[in-house]
Each structure stands twice: as C-alpha cells, then as structure tokens.
Amino acid sequence: METVNIHEAKTHLSRLVDQAARGEPFIIAKAGRPLVRVTALDSPLPREQRRLGFMAGHIRVPDDFDRMGAEVLQADFEGEA
Template sequence: MKTINIHEAKTHLSRLVEQAVDGEPFIIAKAGRPLVKVTRVEAPSRPQRLGFMAGQISVPKDFDRMGEAEITQLFGNGA
C-alpha cells in the first residue's frame, strides 16, 4: 500500500479517491508519520426501500383513534 504525504494528497485528491474506489487503498502521512488509511466503502448488499411490507399488513381505518378511551381516562379530555 502506498503512502502519500498530505500536501500531495490535497493536490491529487480526486485521482487518489478514484484509485481507492478501484481497490487501491492508500495512507496519508504528515512528516512521514501515517495519519489515515483511505479505502473504498462497501455498499450495502440490498438498499432499504419504502413500502416493502405493502400488501402484507393493514392499518385499521381508526388507527389514529385507537386507545382513545383509555387515553381520555388517563389524561382527561384536554378541556
């Protein structure tokens, strides 16, 4: 793995990032002392998606009023 000084990394960051994405990680050093290792991030195997339970569950029409009697009993009617 190659080590690059911080000044060179700033100058050529776009090219270095592309190389890391292509599987060539590198180390950024300052005054010869390694600071960070740059590698590509592995994407999740399957992206999360909205609506994945469509057709498998149902929400009752009175969902926003469920437990209303119990809540009123506990906290009053708000008046």
C-alpha cells in the same frame, strides 16, 4: 500500499479517491508519520428511514388547530390592541 503526504493528497485528491474506489487503498502521512488509511466502501451507508406515523395514538391535534389564535392574528393585522 502507497503512502502519500498531506500536501500531495490535497493536490491529487480526485485521482487518489478514484484509485481507492478501484480497490487500491492508500495511506496519508504527515511529516512521514502515517495518519489515516483511505479505502473504498463496500456499500454506501444505509440512509435513515423516516418512520411516518410513529407517534400515532400518542398525540392529539385539536379540531380547531388551523383556527387557533385567529382572533389575535386578525387584531394584529388590523392594528387593534
């Protein structure tokens, strides 16, 4: 397995990532001491799925929700105290 120093890894990151994606992992070292191993992922991490409706039955939205505070907003816009 190839070992590269941090400076070289920064300079040639695209090439090294392509190499790892092809199944050729490498190690990044700092001052000759191995720090990390870079390998290809078998598959992308699964995205967290959004669960629509998971709170159904637990909360209630008032029927006048879209009109709540209308008087206060109107007074604010009209400059009334």
